[in-house]
Structure formats: structure tokens, C-alpha cells
Amino acid sequence: MNNVLFVDDEPSILRSVERTFHDADLRILTADSGEQALEILGQEKIAVVVSDNRMPGMSGIDLLTRVRTISPDTVRIMMTAFADLETAIAAINTSEVFRFVTKPWNNENLIAVINEGLTRYRVVRELREGDESRYLSIAQAIELKDSYTRGHCDRVANYAVSLSEALGLPETVIREIRFGSWLHDCGKIGVPEAILNYGGRLPVDQFELVKQHPLWGSEVARQARMSRTIVNIILHHHERYDGSGYPAGLRGDHIPIEARIVSIADVFDALHTDRPYRKAYEGAGVLSVMQELTGSSFDPHLMEIFMPIAEKVCA
Numbered sequence: 370m371n372n373v374l375f376v377d378d379e380p381s382i383l384r385s386v387e388r389t390f391h392d393a394d395l396r397i398l399t400a401d402s403g404e405q406a407l408e409i410l411g412q413e414k415i416a417v418v419v420s421d422n423r424m425p426g427m428s429g430i431d432l433l434t435r436v437r438t439i440s441p442d443t444v445r446i447m448m449t450a451f452a453d454l455e456t457a458i459a460a461i462n463t464s465e466v467f468r469f470v471t472k473p474w475n476n477e478n479l480i481a482v483i484n485e486g487l488t489r490y491r492v493v494r495e496l497r498e499g500d501e502s503r504y505l506s507i508a509q510a511i512e513l514k515d516s517y518t519r520g521h522c523d524r525v526a527n528y529a530v531s532l533s534e535a536l537g538l539p540e541t542v543i544r545e546i547r548f549g550s551w552l553h554d555c556g557k558i559g560v561p562e563a564i565l566n567y568g569g570r571l572p573v574d575q576f577e578l579v580k581q582h583p584l585w586g587s588e589v590a591r592q593a594r595m596s597r598t599i600v601n602i603i604l605h606h607h608e609r610y611d612g613s614g615y616p617a618g619l620r621g622d623h624i625p626i627e628a629r630i631v632s633i634a635d636v637f638d639a640l641h642t643d644r645p646y647r648k649a650y651e652g653a654g655v656l657s658v659m660q661e662l663t664g665s666s667f668d669p670h671l672m673e674i675f676m677p678i679a680e681k682v683c684a
Contacts, residue, residue: 372413373483374398376406376420376432377448382472386419389476395483403427407435415443417486419470422449437465441592442493444486446470465588489558489589496593501548508551511558521638526550528634528682532675536630542598546627549602552595553631556586556603580615583607601625606632609666621668629668633659633675636666637682652683 373395375386383399390397398413400406404427406418418436422429433445445465450472467489468482488511495507508522529550533543560579587604605619605628612620624632640655650658656679663672 374418378424403432416490417444419446545598549599556582
């Protein structure tokens, strides 16, 4: 179901949108007000809604907030010529917008944003309605956005499960750690491929966008009604033991243990892998970096148990 609803009080904008998507395999619906958009949402299943903010009557933020309540799976995008900080914060806090598009838009960029929104919609639906066998294939599909992380989620899961088993965690918890490891980067569906594959260290503003992926991913998992363990892994796998991580700056044991486990597995695999800004480390180099990060990034107790696992992999 590829229904996309555009909402704008300017007829010329809506006509331009229809021209942009004329050859796309999408069903484009339009509304010239928030009230009309809500009528359409009451009659149709909408995967993505794109709304202007400054409209007579109901504003875009008010509309997208209503959409969040009546159709929570619908991906919400704001398209506006006035994307000031106050508007952005309000849209994020009250309607949880997925992305912002500024006017005038670039056609290729707009099409890419809509496709990313459709992917997010499908992922939420598939996670909720599919069985566990689908989790890995969904994660692998998301990995296709990033040419440097093919197979990453499966390897992270294997390392995290090995550490969990060495800790003697219950089988039910280990099972959810495997699923959370597969899905830990699912929030990258909200990050443009050009940023994920950027050939070097990212500029600060683009890195700030990348840092949103745990929040976006955890929201996808919550919408799919996944377990607290899985949500914790997605949300907190970039926290650091010394409190310098993101998105919440949690410290020490305040970081859920499942996230501390996956953080170790995630970095360990990343060090083995070529990235846009560096080549993979050799085995001894991987172990050295992991040791250096113990106490700052990683829980020292967990690292004591993980190092024999790492040494076997690097031998």
C-alpha cells in the first residue's frame, strides 16, 4: 500500500507535487487543508503524509499531531519554507515528524525522502505482523542503504549472544538480545544514503542527524510493540559507560545491560570492517582498541568476560 497524502493550501504546490511523482509507482492524494486531510485519513490507509505547516485554520503541526493519534503507523513529514528551530522542536516533540523538507524542494531529494518514509512504514508493519524469521531479513534490507555494513547486524548478534551466554543470562533474554542486535540500526532508515556512505568524517550537522537514528529506531520498535529489551538495545546501543554517549548520556549501570552487551559487540565488529573514513583494523589492533575503550565506552566487567571471545575471533 503506497498511498501518500500531500497537504498544502497552495494549489500550485499540489500540482507541482503531482508532476514530480507522475511516473512513480505511488498513489498520490492531495488536500488543501488539515480538515480535508483528516477526512481522507478517515477513508484511506495512508502510508506517508506530507504537510505544510503555515496553513489557514489547522496548522501542519496540529494536523500531524492528530495523525499521530488516529493513524500512528503513518509516517509524518513536514514540508515548509519556514523551518525555524522553534517549529522544528515543536514538530518533533508534539507530532514526532520523521523528516523535514524545505521549499523549494529538489525533486530527487523529495522522492528519496518519500521512499524512506515508505520503507519505515513497511518496516513497522512487518515487525508487528511478521514472525521472528522476518527480523533478520528486515535488518538486512535496511543494511542495503550502507555499503559498509553488509552482514553487520548478524555478526553483532552472534557476538552479543556469545557474551550473553557467557554471562549465564536466561534463554528468553538471550533470544531478545539476538533480535535487538539484528535490529539495533533500524533507525538508519531515517538517514539519507549519501550521509551513511559519506567518504570521510561527517560534518557536525550531518553527524547530528546520524545521532538521531537510535531515537527513530526505538520509535519504530515501540510502534511495532516490540519488547522492552529490544527497544532498550535500539535506543541505547550508543551510550557510553562514562556517560559521554547518546542519545540520553546514561552512565554505568544506568545503561540497560542488554544495551551494554550490544554496544561491545557493535564496536568490535565495526573495528573489523572497512568504513568510509578508515580501513579495518588487524586482529591485534582490534583487541588493543577494545582494551583502550574499557571503562570509558564499555562496562569493565562485561569486557573481562568478552575478551576471551574476542581473542578467539581475532586469532
